[in-house]
């Protein structure tokens with residue numbers, strides 16, 4: 001059984017989708033990041049960086065902790081042999097688009113979100129910088145998807161890891177140019193209509209409501 005520690009955010013969705021896609025049994029543990037539960041000692045023992053998501057794989061009597069969403073998806077892909085080619089150019093391409101998310105999609109959209117929506121002090125330079133960079137990153141993905149259904153050919157961890165931030169970014173930036181990214185819109189629709197993705201998002205939403213009924 002795999003214990004998954006998460007919350008309803010674009011990063012928190014990724015392992016839920018992957019576990020559903022792989023058909024692996026797991027238990028959801030909600031870590032309320034709005035109340036600081038991610039900095040509690042018991043969670044820091046699982047992720048020293050104090051951020052969701054993280055997993056502990058107890059299969060086979062062991063206790064393997066994995067933190068960082070990219071590492072979690074890679075670990076689960078290697079555990080199951082699913083959603084990442086075992087070798088060759090297709091694997092290299094899938095890893096490229098996976099790490100593109102780790103270094104670009106997540107950080108840029110995350111910072112845009114922070115400065116534009118959450119920061120008490122509105123800093124025009126920071127908002128513009130991260131908005132422009134977010135739109136540029138979304139444009140790179142849109143170009144890539146103009147002549148293919150999925151980022152690395154076959155549906156893979158590259159699609160799973162990019163999905164949450166792209167969906168949230170395209171929605172937040174729709175009036176600032178993201179509406180024109182039609183290949184990306186089609187991909188969001190394609191990935192979002194997969195049964196495992198729908199199930200994952202539904203389960204996470206229910207778990208979030210159960211954990212924080214007042215915010216629902």
Ligand SMILES: N[C@@H](CCC(=O)N[C@@H](CS)C(=O)NCC(=O)O)C(=O)O
Pocket residue numbers: 009010011012033038050051052053067068069070106
């Ligand atoms: N690079 C990390 C990012 C994780 C991350 O930023 N998680 C956020 C939620 S989306 C979090 O836990 N924030 C709470 C905090 O920073 O204290 C990953 O991909 O796992």
